[in-house]
Amino acid sequence: MSLSKVPLEKNQSPGETMQVVVFFLAGAEYAVEIKQVEEINRLLNITRVPHAPSYIEGVINLRGNIIPVINLHKKFNLSGQEFDPQTRIIVLKINDLNAAIIVDRVSEVIYLEVDHIVADTQFFSPINAEVIEGMVKREDRLIIVLDLLKLLNKEIN
């Protein structure tokens, strides 16, 4: 897997870059800034929390800390998800907030040029536009960059 294939389509001089973790959800590619990621883990033993919203899969114990796990399939009404050996949880730490998301597969860690992220959310997106920071076209791939701080903040309110 190539790490930093900086596309030089528009700018000859490389601009500000950001490192992201790319993952799959229901066939589409998403990215989250690596600064927001604490770690990537195999699916741990999840304890269900009764009366929690349905997309909260439960809580896990991560080295003595209790962390809620959000099922993005359910959160964004994506097609059903089956946990398989490729399923991962991405543990996020944004400001003081700790939470984890379940993803189908983590594919790679790459550098994106910030200039290349198009903040246009008019394009078709299977998920709620509010938590999308923008999208990036790379060759024939389309990567949707998420702003998960917004997602978590919405959970608190």
Add this chain to the structure above:
Amino acid sequence: MELDMNKYLDVFLEESREHIRTLNSRLLQLEKNPQETSGLNEIFRSAHTLKGMSSTMGFIALADLTHHMENLLAELKEGKMQVTSRAIDILFACIDRLQIMIDDIAGGKKPHEDNADLIHALETIRSAQAETAAGTTQHAEAVVLTVDDAPDTRAHGMIYNDYDITILKEALSRGFNVQYLNIGVAPNSMMKAVRVFMVFKALEESGEVIKTNPSAQELDEGKFDDQFELIYICEGDLTKALARINQISEVKLLGNHAVDPSELTVTEPVIKAGPQSSAGAAEVKKNEPDMVAPVRHTVRVDIEKLDLLMNLVGELVMHKGRLEQIGVLYKMEELNNAIEQIDRITSDLQSVVMKVRMVPIEQVFNRFPRMVRDLAKELDKEVDFYMEGKETELDRTVIDEIGDPLLHLLRNAIDHGLELPQQRLSLQKKRQGQLYLRARHEGNHVFIEVEDDGAGINPDKVRERAIESGLLGIREAEQLSDEEIIKLVFESGFSTAEVVTDISGRGVGMDVVKSKIEALSGEIIVNSKPGYGSLFKIKLPLTLAIIQAMMVTVQSETYAIPLTSVDETTMISARDIKVIQGQEFITLRGSILPLLRLNRLVELPETDQTTDEIYVVVVHKGSKQVGLVVDTLIGQQEIVIKSLGKILDGIPGIAGAIIARDGSVCLILDVATLF
């Protein structure tokens, strides 16, 4: 001079709050006993210290107000003025203002500055009473340097080691000016460490301090009497540096001379305890006999760090459990022995961490005497207020939460419990209402009591009110005993305007008090006898971080139920269950107990397993008892509560989580919100 005051701000805030507490409590004593003026010395000293600290820190308004307070206090102290209730009122008002200003400073705001009203009041009362005011202002100028100009030849306790001597000789050989300086600080100077800091700063503009006596660390902590010595190396002329020192207020250069190379011999440390230095120290102590309170060494620690420590200890315990399993699995005796040691250490560690989180309830209690006094005065009542067991320790988290409920109970007692003096006399009671606040340990709990000898709660009025508000039917109300009726004051919606005059407070009901205490896993009960007063008894767990819990399972899930909610556990037969209108019941020792299936409460599907033996955990929510049907009882366990975090905060029925021995997460049920 630019000086980084932030370093000292915390110290300043902490110390000034301490002085405000002293002022408040001593002034209350004085008010009770105006003839007993010995307390005035301490009041005066606290005010004086506050003034000194404030001006050092540059809080002029604070210093100014305390300065005027001091003037009044000086006259009271010297008997030039009588201690009147007017004077005390004004002083209390000043203390309140100081508190506001200090809170402002703590909050990063510019402190309240306009104190002209209070200063005017202070001056008026002074000029009204004291014609002999001449000379008293001198007192305000007490912050003058009174250190005797000690002769330069005074033997000094500078002790050199080999290293120092090498440096000094090197400096001398290079032609640097090596000076011995003896610097005096006014003995009554506040925050000596700041003075030292300023001296060092002044010197280090053009040279270097290479050695001090006492040590730099002791100086930094203000641990010296009225002077200190240092060796200073600079290039060329000293005069500028010395002039800078003499510009610092409350600091004076007592003497200086060039260091004579012949002085430079290694001195044996024994000399430190020699007659010269110790005699000097003793002298100082004699002058200020009451200043030598034993210094307690404390560190202020962020509560989050303690939580983290607690988490780590919890994890250690968990991993110890895994080691134990390995030891058993492979039958390794040596490992088991080692684990036993670790076991002891971890449980000690756990209890130490718990103790670190404990603080005396004094912190909460201390604000009450003032409140009681003010409220009594406002209501024209006379109150003798007693506090017992201030040293009782409670977990920090409980301390933070318990203040408001107690405040409310005390207000109630004064406002509605205690009668007016005339009324009391006609009832053959002591003129002063007796109000008690007590705290004590009992086993794993702390009991706090608020007792008054006032009018008590009138059950008939409560009964009336309960019927009016529809809380009880007429027949029901009449069947209940007086004791049961009195408990109704804790029901929500009970305290409305009409009852307020009799039992409840100002808009905040007793139900709030009760729910707050229950939120702390505590209980509150009331005993009251009309005409004789009321006793409110609060029972609190020592800590909220570790609790006893009953572990149960339902299907594949394990839950913890806090033992404070559990009355008993029992096993019943399926045939004993009766169904009335879809609700399951059993009869337990003659009384009807509604049953709730835990699997339904935690949204688990029904199973069609049929066993005849059914486990029931009898829990209570307020006065209501319910039997929770569970699959199995694991037993009682001490658990460390963890929060589910912001995202899952406030989910009904769940109070938090614990990490089980195997590392999985189990949820703690919150009985109060479960059903």
